[in-house]
Amino acid sequence: MSLVISSVYISILAMGVIFVVLGTLIGLIKILDRCFPYQAPSPAPPARSSAGADPEGEHLAVIHAVLSRHLGTDPSQIHLTRVSSP
């Protein structure tokens, strides 16, 4: 009979431990959710059309490519510091 009573004590204790552990996990989830709330992904930026492209950047890229080919050097070795129009 004492074994049955022991098993009742064990059951009460174990259920208490389970509730404490899973209750701790509830707290953890709530904290995590508060610290890192869901943010809907921002809509993808509209694709830039060629008409809206930065003309100065394009000119620089073309000059860069032409110079490197003309000089026969690696493009990363060329640094354009200033471009001025006549």
Added chain:
Amino acid sequence: MEFSLQDSIIKILGSTGFVALGWGHLVMILVALTLLYLAIWKKFEPLLLLPIGFGCLLANLPHSMMMSTDEGGLFNFFYFGVRHEILPPLIFLGVGALTDFGPLLANPITLLLGAAAQIGIYTTLIGAVFLGFDLKEAGAIGIIGGADGPTSIFLAAKLAPHLLGPIAVAAYSYMSLVPLIQPPIMRWLTTSEERKIKMEQLKPISQTVKILFPVIATILCVLLLPGVAPLLGMLMLGNLFRESGVTARLHETSETHLINIVTILLALAVGSSMTAASFLTAETIKIIVLGLLAFIMATAGGLIFGKILCKLSGGKINPLIGSAGVSAVPMAARVSQKVGSEEDPSNFLLMHAMGPNVAGVIGSAVAAGVFLSLFGDVGMAGHAALEPVPAALASIIKP
């Protein structure tokens, strides 16, 4: 060495299995064939019951050397993985990789339903002690109520290895019978109005939370209950493979090939432990009866706590999702969905029931950890971390 024809014939006939075949073998072969029938024709947990049945068949053919206890036999090596807690945690790795914790993270209160459903374990523990089992055996039998096969095998191998066969068969058989066992209890314990409750859509969860949860939950749970580390640690690692997004190959392997291979090894090893000496006992019948009690009480516990949460939340929680707290992923959640949709076909409870379902897996692993802390070799003795603790304090902490 001389051979006469007569002696050779007698020797060959004497070495056949027929000579050693006893009634115990015949009954166990019948049990094995029944398991194969249930798996193949009745589709009862075929992934488990088919290899368990075939393992049992091979183990009970005399002289086959396929019993788990046959030193040097093939299944003896497979059984090594059960005896030394290798295979059940690897199954948990696969389960973690397969399972989306999202519904649980979106509605964390459902963890309480997973906790409440563990009442089945402890009512069965008391019942088992009442029927004459000692506390360790009763703990191993009670965990059947966790409706979690690998946990049952893991704990039985540690606390009552001689009862492993019947416990595994009872656990997997009743898991396959969840769609038959649970609905009558669910209808009996809930009203029609409660079953019609529609729950709010689950909120989305950030990927950071999904990644951090398995890591921090492992640290917390293993510090609280070190015995839970093999099962819960592997479950969380599998889930981290899934959510981290940087281990696609490991995730894929865990949720497919690894879990399949380990299932074969585990089921064959369990089947090979089902011999006449270990299975054809009065204890087996008691375990089968207690297993049914465990499932009924676990379902009822989850449902009753679901009703309490329903009242506390002002009718926002459908109590039917409480029955999914018994684990048995994802079958128990499907049963909640089915019973709910019978009452109102436009009611979709599946994702809501996945929360308590996952909580049930964690809860049953925690319950196993509690048993190991109480009855296993996990504890203070010999723990290096205790060394700096003053002796007086250690003597208070030690049971």
